[in-house]
Amino acid sequence: MRPLRLLAAAAAGAPTLRGARAAAPQDRLSGAGGTAPAPDRPRTRNTLRAWAELLRVSALFSVPGDAIAGAAAIGRRPNGGTALAVGASLCLYEAGMALNDWADRAEDAVDRPHRPIPSGRVAPGAALAAAGALTAAGLALAARAGRPALVVASGLAATVWAYDLRLKHTRLGPAAMASARALDLLLGATATGTAAAAGTGTTGRGGAAHPPPVGKGPAPVPASVSTSASVPVTPRAALPAALLLGAHTYAVTSVSRHEAQGGSTVVPLAALAATAALGAAVAREHREPARSAPATPDRILLTAFTGAYLRTATPPLLHAALNPSPPLTQRAVGGGIRAMIPLQAALAARAGSPFGGLAVMGLVPVARSLARKVTPT
Numbered sequence: 001m002r003p004l005r006l007l008a009a010a011a012a013g014a015p016t017l018r019g020a021r022a023a024a025p026q027d028r029l030s031g032a033g034g035t036a037p038a039p040d041r042p043r044t045r046n047t048l049r050a051w052a053e054l055l056r057v058s059a060l061f062s063v064p065g066d067a068i069a070g071a072a073a074i075g076r077r078p079n080g081g082t083a084l085a086v087g088a089s090l091c092l093y094e095a096g097m098a099l100n101d102w103a104d105r106a107e108d109a110v111d112r113p114h115r116p117i118p119s120g121r122v123a124p125g126a127a128l129a130a131a132g133a134l135t136a137a138g139l140a141l142a143a144r145a146g147r148p149a150l151v152v153a154s155g156l157a158a159t160v161w162a163y164d165l166r167l168k169h170t171r172l173g174p175a176a177m178a179s180a181r182a183l184d185l186l187l188g189a190t191a192t193g194t195a196a197a198a199g200t201g202t203t204g205r206g207g208a209a210h211p212p213p214v215g216k217g218p219a220p221v222p223a224s225v226s227t228s229a230s231v232p233v234t235p236r237a238a239l240p241a242a243l244l245l246g247a248h249t250y251a252v253t254s255v256s257r258h259e260a261q262g263g264s265t266v267v268p269l270a271a272l273a274a275t276a277a278l279g280a281a282v283a284r285e286h287r288e289p290a291r292s293a294p295a296t297p298d299r300i301l302l303t304a305f306t307g308a309y310l311r312t313a314t315p316p317l318l319h320a321a322l323n324p325s326p327p328l329t330q331r332a333v334g335g336g337i338r339a340m341i342p343l344q345a346a347l348a349a350r351a352g353s354p355f356g357g358l359a360v361m362g363l364v365p366v367a368r369s370l371a372r373k374v375t376p377t
Helices: 003-012 017-030 041-055 057-062 064-073 080-103 107-113 124-144 148-169 174-199 236-256 266-283 297-322 326-350 354-361 364-371
Strands: none
Touching: 017 364, 041 057, 041 080, 057 080, 057 326, 057 364, 064 080, 064 174, 064 236, 064 326, 064 354, 080 107, 080 124, 080 174, 080 297, 124 148, 124 297, 148 174, 174 236, 236 297, 236 326, 266 326, 297 326, 297 354, 326 354, 326 364
């Protein structure tokens, strides 16, 4: 009968000896005999982790290098416009991440039930609202960089939304994602060039804006860049770098289409061949070096950054080709995302901005550390 009495007392709210001992510390903390509930730290940590997984924060560090490489490609040093482009790119990238999981919530419920939305840790409406708010923030930052930057950012935002909502599961999916990355680099070039043309460059005879030289990079921005920020900037010099980055993105996106089920050997092999070809193309200097000139620091850094790109991207792709299981395919996609950082650094060094390349490479340890905690795929 005694166990039944204890159960009845517990149901009636009578404290047991263990309950009294557990309540004592709270009574001492409350002071006047009341109870002070302990802060719900585990729930807060779980919520933050869920949003970190939704937004794939470890992949964020592959974004700033787009703007830095874009600035280097047009022969400009990073300026205030570059910083605004980085902020806009980060917002639009995270908008795409949130929108991606919202659009795939039914598919993830079957293939990846651990993701934040199907597991119930993030509400679908909250993810969609975050995507909209981040898109608006990105466009607002781009608008502050000037009208030309806003035009490019609008195209980037439209591409991101079209990819997530419509194009992802079509043949145009990889091309759309490649276009988004290329536009992101062009956004950095446009915002940087607009800010420089508005007054940060030096003015020579005739009133034309001439940027300060950056190593042995390409020629200054063409005559289409004027001293007025209202004149559209056409950073044509950044197109080759944008196409190279877009080609890498196309290869990674093609592999990512098989990361849930796996089973494809041809696609990782094709991506592996594309990565090798891109590495060879990037390693070639933008200009022909002097015949008798020894290896310069720029050339040494370009070789080192290209090697880091190949070392990051190719081993996971080879493993996925040999064993196209979902875990190895996802690892290949993650390696391709992380490889964008040394690729951006190589593009900056190739354009004559070794310090820009070093700044981008400084993001690698942080991205690698976060990738161990939050998957970038």
